[in-house]
Structure formats: C-alpha cells, structure tokens
Amino acid sequence: MRSGDDTYTLYRQGVELLEDGSFGEATVPLAEVARRAPEKSSVREALGRAYFRNRQFAEAAAEFEAVVESHPVNDYAHFCLGRALSLTGERERARHHLALASNLRPERRDYRIYRDRLRRAS
Numbered sequence: 001m002r003s004g005d006d007t008y009t010l011y012r013q014g015v016e017l018l019e020d021g022s023f024g025e026a027t028v029p030l031a032e033v034a035r036r037a038p039e040k041s042s043v044r045e046a047l048g049r050a051y052f053r054n055r056q057f058a059e060a061a062a063e064f065e066a067v068v069e070s071h072p073v074n075d076y077a078h079f080c081l082g083r084a085l086s087l088t089g090e091r092e093r094a095r096h097h098l099a100l101a102s103n104l105r106p107e108r109r110d111y112r113i114y115r116d117r118l119r120r121a122s
Helices: 002-021 023-036 041-053 057-070 075-087 091-105 108-119
Strands: none
Touching: 002 023, 002 041, 023 041, 041 057, 041 075, 057 075, 075 091, 075 108, 091 108
C-alpha cells in the first residue's frame, strides 16, 4: 500500500468515527493525517470538529485557526473558530471571527445568533 493510500484510509476512518459520534477516537487518525498533511484544510477542519465535539476547545481553535490562515474566506472555519475561542474564554477574538463568519454569509441565521449572543454577554 502506498503512503498516500494509507493516509486517505486514516482520513476516512477518522471521518467515519466522527460521523458515528466517537469524537475522541476520531482525533487519533485525524491527528496523524494532519501531521502528515498539515496543508490539507479538509483534514484540519475534520480534526477541529472532532476536538470541538470532544470538548477540547483549545485544540479545536488551533485547527480552525490553521484553516482560516490558509483560507481566509472560509465562513464555516471562522464560525467554528469563534465558537471554540468563546469556550476557551477568548471572547474578544471569538467576537471577531463570529462577526467575520456572519459578514461572509449573512444568510446564515446560526452565525448571527452566536455572534449576537456573544455581543450581549460582554
């Protein structure tokens, strides 16, 4: 088996675990794939989602930040980064990313709800 095939198999395994609700277990193969291919935003996003759902908010924020750095108009990554930052207590940074997500996709009601909720909390 080629290394690329093995990496893809690990990615699929991680995504399946994530979809099945095994968030902690999903972080293991996804973290390995992210180590092998740190430039792959789909991998970093999936790993961020697994960390977030496993309540590892700082780790999730780091993954979503990597996605935002390489894809600054990714509204979903900004939204997830904002959510993770808000749960680590970094409210000012969270507000920034939630506002960006809302501005990038103004039709997304969920983005506006979290943005406005965080505004009111300050």
